[in-house]
Amino acid sequence: MVQVAVRPYRPGDAAELGKTYYELYDERDVGELVGITLFTDRPAPEDEKVWYETQYARAQREEMIFLVAEVDGHIVGSCTVGMVGPSESSEQAHVAELGILVDRRMRGKGVGSALLEAALEAARAKFEVVYLSVFTFNVGAQRLYERFGFTVCGVLPRAVKRGGHYFDLVRMARVFDRTPSPPGPTVKHP
Ligand SMILES: CC(C)(COP(=O)(O)OP(=O)(O)OC[C@H]1O[C@@H](n2cnc3c(N)ncnc32)[C@H](O)[C@@H]1OP(=O)(O)O)[C@@H](O)C(=O)NCCC(=O)NCCS
Numbered sequence: 214m215v216q217v218a219v220r221p222y223r224p225g226d227a228a229e230l231g232k233t234y235y236e237l238y239d240e241r242d243v244g245e246l247v248g249i250t251l252f253t254d255r256p257a258p259e260d261e262k263v264w265y266e267t268q269y270a271r272a273q274r275e276e277m278i279f280l281v282a283e284v285d286g287h288i289v290g291s292c293t294v295g296m297v298g299p300s301e302s303s304e305q306a307h308v309a310e311l312g313i314l315v316d317r318r319m320r321g322k323g324v325g326s327a328l329l330e331a332a333l334e335a336a337r338a339k340f341e342v343v344y345l346s347v348f349t350f351n352v353g354a355q356r357l358y359e360r361f362g363f364t365v366c367g368v369l370p371r372a373v374k375r376g377g378h379y380f381d382l383v384r385m386a387r388v389f390d391r392t393p394s395p396p397g398p399t400v401k402h403p
Contacts, residue, residue, distance in 0.1 A: 214322055214323040215284050215319070215322045215323060215324065216284065217282050217283070217284055217289075217323060217324050217327040217328075218282070218283045218284075219280050219281070219282050219283075219327050219328055219330075219331040220280065220281060220283065221272065221279065221280060221281075222268070222269060222272060222279040222280065222281050222291065223281075224265070224266075224269055226281050226288045226291075227261075227262065227265040229287060229288040230265070230281065230288055230291050230314075231258070231261050231265070233288075233289070233290070233291075233314060233315075233316045233317075234261070234314065235255060236316075236317055237249055237251060237314075238251060238255040240317065241375070246348070246350055246351075248347065248348050248350075248351040248354055249312075249314060250346075250373050250382075251375075268293060268295070271295060271296075275339070276295065276296040276300070276301075277293055277294065277295040277296065277309075278292075278293065278294040278295075278309075278332055278335045278336055278339065279291070279292075279293050280292050280293075280328060280331055280332050280335070282315070282324045282327055282328050284319060284324065289315060289316040289318075289319040289324055290313070290314060290315035290316060290319065290324045290325065290328055291313070291314055291328070292311065292312070292313045292314075292328040292329065292331075292332040293311070293312045293313075293332075294309045294310070294311045294332050294333075294335070294336045294340070294343055295309055295310055295312075296308070296309055296340070297309060297310055297344070307340055307341040307342065308340060308341070308342045308343075308344065309336060309339075309340040309342070309343045309344070310343070310344050310345065311332065311336075311343050311344070311345040312345070313325060313328060313329065313332075313345075315328075325357060326357065326360075326361075329357070329358075329361045330361070333361060333362075333387065336387075336389075337389050340389070341388070341389055341390055342386055342387070342388050342389070343363075343386065343387045343389075344366075344384065344385070344386050345358065345363065345384075345385050345386075346369070346372070346382040346383070346384055346385075347382065347383050347385060348373070348380055348381075348382060348383070349368065349380070349381045349382070349383055350380070355383060355385070358385050358387075359385075361387065362387045363385040363386060363387045364385060364386060364387075365383055365384070365385055366384040366385060366386050367383075367384050368381050368382070368383055368384070369381060369382040369383075369384055
């Protein structure tokens with residue numbers, strides 16, 4: 214385990230985080246089973262810049278929790294928990310989607326756990342449910358999420374097509390309030 218500091222994302226973090234993200238494409242190119250959904254071709258740096266600016270703006274509007282992990286002054290991972298609904302007035306403003314990535318050299322050292330702990334603590338104050346998707350082959354990540362209270366909701370068949378091969382995704386949810394939800398209105402069929 215390493216000494217990890219988790220803090221909110223700042224615009225200056227994009228360069229290091231971007232490198233970690235691009236390395237996933239290198240991993241995929243050498244045939245590794247990359248556990249994150251990618252684009253067919255690696256996105257242009259300008260598009261990446263826009264992506265980070267957009268997520269930062271969402272975090273500023275409090276529609277997203279955007280945290281980074283620092284080890285020895287370097288950014289080695291990030292975690293986003295973003296509102297699914299388009300705004301606070303959406304019927305899905307209480308639901309968020311989680312994404313996480315750790316630098317390949319730092320995996321298995323507790324960085325992901327530190328990010329998840331902080332992100333879920335912040336998410337609990339803002340959202341009621343957090344969803345994520347994980348490849349069926351990524352059993353280590355699924356175990357990690359289960360340790361943080363996520364449960365499997367189901368499997369999305371052929372959700373990703375990579376290099377002509379299909380991959381299934383496991384959908385997982387962390388529900389913060391486990392009291393049973395009241396029955397919904399009765400649906401009257403014509
Ligand atoms: C999944 C991931 C975020 C976990 O972060 P981490 O810093 O490696 O996690 P920790 O060190 O806190 O915890 C280790 C646990 O994560 C699991 N894990 C998943 N993928 C791993 C990987 N590539 N390397 C090491 N551990 C991994 C381990 O199995 C371990 O659980 P175990 O002790 O029950 O075996 C990170 O490994 C990663 O970024 N992997 C590549 C991208 C990815 O798969 N993202 C998840 C998308 S859903």
